[in-house]
Amino acid sequence: MEELVFAVPTGILWKILPYNANGFIKGDSGALNRIVENGVFRRRSELEDDPAFKQIIPYGIISHLDSFYLFTRKTGQVEKRLHHKLHLGVGGHMNPVKTEMQGEQYPLHELKRELLEEVNLLNYCKIEEIKFHGFINDDSIPVSRVHLGLLYNIRLSAHHISVKETDKMSARWINKAAVAGIYDEMETWTRIAVDYFIR
Numbered sequence: 149m150e151e152l153v154f155a156v157p158t159g160i161l162w163k164i165l166p167y168n169a170n171g172f173i174k175g176d177s178g179a180l181n182r183i184v185e186n187g188v189f190r191r192r193s194e195l196e197d198d199p200a201f202k203q204i205i206p207y208g209i210i211s212h213l214d215s216f217y218l219f220t221r222k223t224g225q226v227e228k229r230l231h232h233k234l235h236l237g238v239g240g241h242m243n244p245v246k247t248e249m250q251g252e253q254y255p256l257h258e259l260k261r262e263l264l265e266e267v268n269l270l271n272y273c274k275i276e277e278i279k280f281h282g283f284i285n286d287d288s289i290p291v292s293r294v295h296l297g298l299l300y301n302i303r304l305s306a307h308h309i310s311v312k313e314t315d316k317m318s319a320r321w322i323n324k325a326a327v328a329g330i331y332d333e334m335e336t337w338t339r340i341a342v343d344y345f346i347r
Contacts, residue, residue, distance in 0.1 A: 181251035
């Protein structure tokens with residue numbers, strides 16, 4: 149059966165949020181709750197080239213102290229448009245869940261699911277905090293035009309994590325001071341997140 153993903157009609161979305169064609173949109177739990185309330189599930193193939201909907205993607209930057217976990221996408225990834233790009237965000241499409249959840253609980257649940265699907269937390273490494281900051285929008289390229297990012301910071305207790313799907317990505321820790329040196333190699337969502345959250 150084809151994957152069902154969560155999306156919001158674009159016309160409704162921009163009544164909830166102030167439109168920003170390429171950048172960060174400050175948000176709070178109230179706006180996030182309204183977006184979740186107005187979402188629908190559709191087959192992923194129907195949405196990939198349909199700008200009438202924005203697929204909602206929780207996008208969590210993993211940090212510990214003054215460093216961030218940097219991913220490199222490999223050719224094993226489904227989304228060919230993002231191969232070889234550097235990114236700081238872990239996350240993915242939101243799918244139907246069996247347990248009913250209210251508002252912001254749902255994207256938080258899906259972010260945690262994606263985190264634990266993509267990385268191993270090792271040697272008693274714990275999630276200390278997950279904080280929602282706002283929204284990432286980029287209408288400048290086709291893949292981003294049909295997606296909206298929910299920007300979170302996932303703060304860990306230690307550096308002890310590793311990538312699970314090594315055929316799809318590799319990763320390493322990078323100090324905050326070194327982020328500027330690789331900025332041009334990053335995918336657009338990560339650049340937007342860096343401009344708001346790290347620089």
